[in-house]
Amino acid sequence: MAIAVSQAGPVAAPKRHSQFYLGWKRFSKNYFAVAGLVWVAIFFIVGIIGPWIAPYSYKDADFLAMHTGPSWKHLFGTDTVGYDVFSQILFSIRYALEIALGATCVSFVIGVILGLWAGLAGGIADVIIMRGVDFMFALPSFFFALILVVLLGKGLGPMMLAIGVPGWAGYARLIRSLVLSMRNGEMVEAARALGASQSHIAFKYMFPNVVGSMVVSLAFGIPYDLTAQAGLSIVGMGLNPPMPSFGNMLAAAGENILGFPWLLYFPAGIFAITLLSFLFVADGLQEAFSPKGGM
Structure with a gap:
């Protein structure tokens, strides 16, 4: 073991921890984030x-058994057609996760490729891509998703594309800003001197260094996609009944x-708690x- 000599005698060198360990230590101090x-985790399971x-x-x-209140037979009651609300929620969680993820x-x-x-x-x-980012931010993404659903039709696949395609701009802008801060670094310059291609530099040197920021961005993006899916269902452009969704x-x-x-x-209660939990996790x-996170 490496030692450091001081007036008080040999002292063990401080143990170095990985960035993951240090990050988890800071995360675990945020009790709202841990609860979220x-x-x-329960929501995913x-x-x-x-x-x-x-x-x-x-x-x-x-x-x-239409309009039946909560009971042992129907834990959350039944709806106006006689569907079991508890079962509907369980299936809604499945479809919500599939669409959101x-x-x-x-x-x-899309955002990573264009941002890099x-x-x-x-x-x-750079000019063309960033003007595209400006256009996407100027156009409300929900209305863009609504247009795509009209064009693509209803269903799991079309809703994934309709919600996902308008959301690339935020990831692209974040990735671009991170890449610009590293583009002229020693590691990248050395790779260029050795003849590495742009794609090799992008995915070998750039992408691993922006993963932490992207994890945070993804954590914020998932609750937005959950909300967008529910919004489309509320206006009648979500999953076709009888497939359940929180919006329906x-x-x-x-x-x-x-x-x-x-x-x-x-x-509404389960959906609200889920959105808050994702936001607590993202904040953590x-x-x-x-x-600047404290230890």
């Missing part, structure tokens, strides 16, 4: 196993809030990966 992470633990299929309607991946891939290209190439490519359930609950309040309380990650 626990809920997000339920999204995976939900269809297998649901007491009823989302297609099974009990016409003799798919849309986030689409946004991320703009930052490394510069010149006319909230839209139907709004028409029956006075007589059957459980139709709103349960899906931002603090953990921040160079």
Whole structure:
């Protein structure tokens, strides 16, 4: 073991920790972020196993138990058609995660490619890509998604593309700014001197150094995509019934809030807690990966 000699005698050299360990130590001090992470983990687990633990299929309607309040048979009650609300929520979590994660991946891939290209190439490519970013920010992304759903149709795949395609601009702008700060660094200059191509420099040297910032950005992007999916469903451009979604359930609950309040309380409560949990996690990650984050 390496030692350091001082007047008090041999002293063990301080142990060096990885950036992941230091980041997790800062993250774990944020109790809201940890609580949010626990809920997000539960949300993901339920999204995976939900269809297998649901007491009823989302297609099974009990016409003799319409408008039934919470009971042992129907934990969260039934809706106006006789669908079990608890089962509907379990399936909604599954579809919400599929769409949100798919849309986030689409946004991320497009944004990373264009952001790296703009930052490394510069010149006319940078100008064109950044004007595209300005255009995407000027156009409300929700309305862009609405247009794409009209063109592509309803369903899981079209909704992933409709929500994901307008979301690339934020990732591209962030990646470009990070690349510009590293473009003339010693490591990149050495790679250029050895004849490395732009694509090799981008994915070998640039991308690994921006992963931390991108993880934070992704954590903020997922709740936005969840909200966008619910918004599309509320305006009637989401999944086709009887496939359930939080947006469809909230839209139907709004028409029956006075007589059957459980139709709103349960899906709205779970959806709100989920969004807050993702935001708490994102805030914790931002603090953990921040160079100014305290120990």
